[in-house]
């Protein structure tokens with residue numbers, strides 16, 4: 001019996017990804033232990049933020065760092081920071097910013113559901129380009145006195161048609177406009193923690209509860225010192241736009257230790273583990289008729305790691321992928337996987353414990369036997 005059994009909540013084997021709806025990621029024990037220690041004492045939150053930020057900045061080769069309660073909160077705080085700088089008078093006016101810089105540039109092709117977090121600060125999104133592409137001139141022409149920032153939602157597999165990031169950085173620097181990258185799910189690879197800022201990006205945002213395996217309600221903003229100070233000014237414990245996005249002492253310490261844990265991981269070994277799990281699935285289905293199994297690369301958000309892909313011949317098997325999904329979800333244990341096309345599925349090792357790939361294979365075979 002654990003707390004989930006006690007209150008009647010189904011535990012799920014998550015073969016989709018670090019998705020929020022299933023709980024993000026699983027924290028390593030040392031992160032949980034650090035959170036327990038953090039929970040036992042009062043501390044000054046500003047002092048804790050400052051010290052934790054300094055450590056993370058040093059470890060990740062960045063000028064400055066701020067811990068927030070998720071990448072979406074990072075979008076809110078970054079947007080606010082680009083508008084207000086370190087002027088508390090301006091902070092107090094958000095989201096009513098008619099007389100301030102109130103435009104944010106986003107590629108039409110790069111719009112994201114998460115840009116709500118940018119718009120809630122009160123800015124108007126100025127779209128550049130079309131569905132078929134964007135020229136550097138489109139970006140230059142959109143910049144004016146009202147431009148607060150340029151945002152990119154980064155996914156290595158979906159950059160075609162955008163102004164190349166290097167070029168965007170060059171334009172932003174020349175015009176004196178901050179460029180912010182949402183890289184919430186862009187871990188792995190570990191190098192992304194410094195790659196974007198070393199290219200010249202002003203702020204980069206990561207989710208703490210995805211690849212970093214920190215608390216689900218944590219996020220990380222890395223980059224320019226003055227802008228990070230402006231993020232902190234807009235955030236809890238001050239009563240500005242970030243006040244309802246409070247990050248607690250336990251999450252601050254948890255993410256600090258998660259970053260340390262992640263940086264010290266044997267990344268090569270972890271990738272080999274993912275490869276082995278994927279290969280296991282492929283081998284197990286290699287002789288099963290009407291199912292084709294293959295290695296898919298890169299992963300769902302473009303991360304450089306593999307997934308196993310199974311494609312079902314639904315007619316020949318006499319069962320649809322969606323019925324298989326329903327049975328997996330309603331079985332014991334409950335298993336959630338992502339769809340691949342209309343009749344296939346992905347098994348993503350990133351969120352699997354060692355051995356769970358075997359449970360998934362076993363359950364799929366069981367379902368197929370019982371058609």
Ligand SMILES: *Cc1c(COP(=O)(O)O)cnc(C)c1O
Nearest residue numbers: 070071072073114184185207208
């Ligand atoms: C997951 C995600 C977010 C939100 O991250 P949270 O830490 O859950 O707030 C924002 N942007 C992108 C691109 C994401 O993938």
